[in-house]
Amino acid sequence: GNACVRGLLGWARPERWLAASSLFPLSCIHTSCTALQQIGKWEKKNRIVYPPQLPGEPRRPAEIYHCRREIKYSKDKMWYLAKLIKGMSIDQALAQLEFSDKKGAKVIKEVLLEAQELAVKKHNVEFKSNLHIAESTTGRGRYMKRIRYHGKGMFGIMKIVRCHYFVKLVEGPPPPPEPPKTGFDQAKEYVQQLRSRTLVNTL
Amino acid sequence: LVLVLPPLPRFRGLLQRCWQRLEGGLLPGFSRGQSLPWGPALAVQAPAFLPQPVDDTNESNEAPSLLDSILWMAAPKKRRTIEVNRCRRRNPNKLIKVKTNIDVCPECGNLKQKHVLCGYCYAKVKAETRLIRKEIYKQEGGPFNAPTEETVVLYDGEKPTEKDAGKRIIERARKRPSWFAQN
Numbered sequence: 068g069n070a071c072v073r074g075l076l077g078w079a080r081p082e083r084w085l086a087a088s089s090l091f092p093l094s095c096i097h098t099s100c101t102a103l104q105q106i107g108k109w110e111k112k113n114r115i116v117y118p119p120q121l122p123g124e125p126r127r128p129a130e131i132y133h134c135r136r137e138i139k140y141s142k143d144k145m146w147y148l149a150k151l152i153k154g155m156s157i158d159q160a161l162a163q164l165e166f167s168d169k170k171g172a173k174v175i176k177e178v179l180l181e182a183q184e185l186a187v188k189k190h191n192v193e194f195k196s197n198l199h200i201a202e203s204t205t206g207r208g209r210y211m212k213r214i215r216y217h218g219k220g221m222f223g224i225m226k227i228v229r230c231h232y233f234v235k236l237v238e239g240p241p242p243p244p245e246p247p248k249t250g251f252d253q254a255k256e257y258v259q260q261l262r263s264r265t266l267v268n269t270l
Numbered sequence: 271l272v273l274v275l276p277p278l279p280r281f282r283g284l285l286q287r288c289w290q291r292l293e294g295g296l297l298p299g300f301s302r303g304q305s306l307p308w309g310p311a312l313a314v315q316a317p318a319f320l321p322q323p324v325d326d327t328n329e330s331n332e333a334p335s336l337l338d339s340i341l342w343m344a345a346p347k348k349r350r351t352i353e354v355n356r357c358r359r360r361n362p363n364k365l366i367k368v369k370t371n372i373d374v375c376p377e378c379g380n381l382k383q384k385h386v387l388c389g390y391c392y393a394k395v396k397a398e399t400r401l402i403r404k405e406i407y408k409q410e411g412g413p414f415n416a417p418t419e420e421t422v423v424l425y426d427g428e429k430p431t432e433k434d435a436g437k438r439i440i441e442r443a444r445k446r447p448s449w450f451a452q453n
Contacts, residue, residue, distance in 0.1 A: 143359070151366045162372045162381050169366075 109134045109233050113190075129190050129238040130201070133182035134231060138174050142205045142230035145171045149203040149232065156241045157183060157198045175232060182236050192238050199241035206231040377449070391449070398447060405440050428452070 112132040120127060138145070148171050152160035161179060164172040179200075186192040208229030215225040358364075372381055375388035382388040402423055410416065420437040424430065425446035430439055433453065446452065 147364075147366050150360075151368065163369060165381055166369055166372060166383055167366065 107134065107136070112235075129186065129192050131182055131186045131190050131192070131198075131236040132233075133178060133185060133236070134233040135174065135178045136231045137208045137229045138171070138232060140171045140174065140230055141228045142207050144169070145175075145205040145230050145232060148172055148175055149205050152179075152200050153203050154241055154244065155200055156196070157200065157236065158196055160200055171232075175234075178232055178234060179236075182234055186236055186238075197238055197240070198236045199239065200234060201237040202233070202235040204233050206233065394447075395449070398450070402440060402442060405442060409438075409440065423450075 109132055112130075117127065148164070148167065148169060151163060151167075152175070155163070157179060161176060164176040164179070183195050183198065186198060187195050192198065208231055210229065211227040212224050213227055215223045217223060369383075371384045373384050374380070375382045375391060378388060378390045378394075380388060380390040406421070417438050421440055422430065422434045422437045423440045423442060425442050425444060428446070430437075
């Protein structure tokens with residue numbers, strides 16, 4: 068009990084402590100200690116609470132962090148799907164994933180739908196289509212090593228591979244794609260680089 | 271005589287046989303009184319020393335040995351760095367291409383590919399077909415009892431018309447679905 072509280076105060080930063088238990092300070096002190104599964108960093112990103120905005124400030128778009136852990140798929144193969152949907156609107160991403168033949172596409176689609184639901188219910192998002200994917204990455208899960216039997220008494224050690232998938236949805240239309248760098252831009256940069264050269268170790 | 275590096279055992283065996291044949295042929299010819307009875311008659315580049323006949327038979331039967339084949343097997347010279355690996359794995363031709371052939375189905379509003387039937391509508395039709403087939407099975411009572419007439423499916427409150435005179439009638443206890451037009 069006491070050790071848990073001390074540990075909590077040790078690593079918790081003040082704003083997160085406030086975020087976790089704003090009304091009832093002692094209500095969820097025991098959750099992260101007693102739960103066998105640690106709450107990951109990505110899940111904790113949903114807990115930050117910003118101070119109220121001043122009247123003149125532009126509206127801060129809502130950010131929704133969601134992830135799925137220990138998916139039975141390779142992180143390298145999943146990365147291709149994550150790269151596909153980066154920067155798309157959520158509807159376009161769901162359309163692309165629906166007709167993709169990869170195993171990870173089905174999983175990512177479920178994650179996106181869950182995140183959309185979370186956005187509408189908990190994060191005060193008005194229109195569920197007004198979301199775009201700001202970040203989408205994969206991470207390595209827990210690997211298991213097993214023996215794979217070959218002929219002539221030989222064996223290999225194979226890895227049973229799992230991955231995590233992280234997604235960040237932001238309210239608003241997707242940002243316009245960056246125009247590809249033209250030769251003129253590259254030339255301008257080069258000239259700028261040449262002009263900004265100075266003499267070193269002199270007056 | 272030029273010293274040639276030990277050729278393949280097969281070549282050595284061939285040399286051996288040539289040599290033996292020459293020896294056999296030259297012995298009777300020795301009576302003619304040639305200056306070099308033991309010299310090889312063939313002008314062939316041969317090893318300076320006589321090849322030993324001791325372990326000859328094993329070597330001539332053996333296929334090109336493992337040692338020879340390992341020498342010319344392809345193997346990577348250096349470890350591929352992660353930068354090189356990334357360039358290969360993230361090359362645009364390996365990234366998944368964005369599909370531009372996705373449309374909205376006019377019937378149900380779900381997504382569909384342009385050249386493929388809508389998945390939702392197809393599943394709907396499939397379910398109804400399965401129920402019709404169950405009715406047919408109940409009427410027929412077993413396999414191989416299909417009648418020779420045509421079949422007509424009638425829903426709630428529908429009567430067979432003159433066109434359905436000689437046809438087999440299957441009753442379905444529900445309202446006619448909008449997509450199943452009646453003839």
